[in-house]
Amino acid sequence: MTVITFTLIVLVGSIAAGVIGSLSGLGGGIVVIPLLSIVLGVDLHYAIGAALVSVIATSSGSAAAYVREGVANMRLGMFLEIATTLGAVGGALISTMAPGSIIAVIFGLALIFSAINSIRKKEEHIVQNSSLLAEKLKLPSQYPVKKGEWVKYGTKNVIGGFSMMGLAGMLSGMLGIGSGAFKVIAMDTIMKIPFKVSTTTSNFMMGVTALASCVIYVQKGYIVPDICLPVMIGVLTGAMIGSKILMATDPKKLRIFFAFVIFFLAANMIYNGLNGKF
Numbered sequence: 001m002t003v004i005t006f007t008l009i010v011l012v013g014s015i016a017a018g019v020i021g022s023l024s025g026l027g028g029g030i031v032v033i034p035l036l037s038i039v040l041g042v043d044l045h046y047a048i049g050a051a052l053v054s055v056i057a058t059s060s061g062s063a064a065a066y067v068r069e070g071v072a073n074m075r076l077g078m079f080l081e082i083a084t085t086l087g088a089v090g091g092a093l094i095s096t097m098a099p100g101s102i103i104a105v106i107f108g109l110a111l112i113f114s115a116i117n118s119i120r121k122k123e124e125h126i127v128q129n130s131s132l133l134a135e136k137l138k139l140p141s142q143y144p145v146k147k148g149e150w151v152k153y154g155t156k157n158v159i160g161g162f163s164m165m166g167l168a169g170m171l172s173g174m175l176g177i178g179s180g181a182f183k184v185i186a187m188d189t190i191m192k193i194p195f196k197v198s199t200t201t202s203n204f205m206m207g208v209t210a211l212a213s214c215v216i217y218v219q220k221g222y223i224v225p226d227i228c229l230p231v232m233i234g235v236l237t238g239a240m241i242g243s244k245i246l247m248a249t250d251p252k253k254l255r256i257f258f259a260f261v262i263f264f265l266a267a268n269m270i271y272n273g274l275n276g277k278f
Helices: 003-024 029-039 044-069 074-097 100-119 132-137 158-175 180-190 195-219 225-248 251-274
Strands: 141-146 149-153
Touching (some): 003 029, 003 044, 003 251, 029 044, 029 100, 044 074, 044 158, 044 225, 074 158, 074 195, 100 180, 100 251, 132 158, 141 195, 158 180, 158 195, 180 195
16 A cells, blocks of 8 residues: 555545544544554554544644633633543553553443443533532632523532543543543533533543643654644544534434444454454
8 A cells, every 4th residue: 555545545534533523522533543453554552642643633623612612611621630641641651561452442442431421311410519629729610601691500529520530531541532421421420510511621621631641652653743644634624524514413313323333443443452453
């Protein structure tokens, strides 16, 4: 396969990955990594490095809008980023030393969990009272619902959410995915933060988490421009296309459809990992 052919396949595949990642809410890495490692035979560690670069690009683009609109909780995100950054560095170190087959199985299991979480019924819940630690850290905030109308919300279980964020960061660094599902669980389920705030704050955090992991992958030589550049361009393009499709269709039906696609990719990764094909 020539370099031009390889680049075109990666670019087209990454555009598809960006579309699927945007519609499913799980990011383009869920498709990019199987595409590179299984279809094109790229070493899994190089595939993860490319996926992390795409996470930084897509997160930076969308996070700016969420911060400008006042939905993302910047103070909360920066506090929890301490846990995710430490976890991401640890996860990246584990990934660069662990056999590809083990990482592939963990990747598949994480995909299955993320797919299930993406289609579960999500109810907005708002708590008014905050824990003492949350008050001291000034984590409670508010977000806009209509022009000139804001909803105040409280925060609970800071330690539990912080611990879960460490796990989310570790999985992000180890697998090259945004781990948005785990971050949302930390904020939405454990800390009782409104779902809309949880998802937007998670998106804001993903880029920083991925950047921390990338430092380790760069040092190990797993960030290759020939792979990362078409992946980044493709995923960004696909994410923009996906956002337009999402606005014109029923997101619930799309998420159910792509959940089956993700289950297939997950099963493929687990099967290949158990058979030592990485």
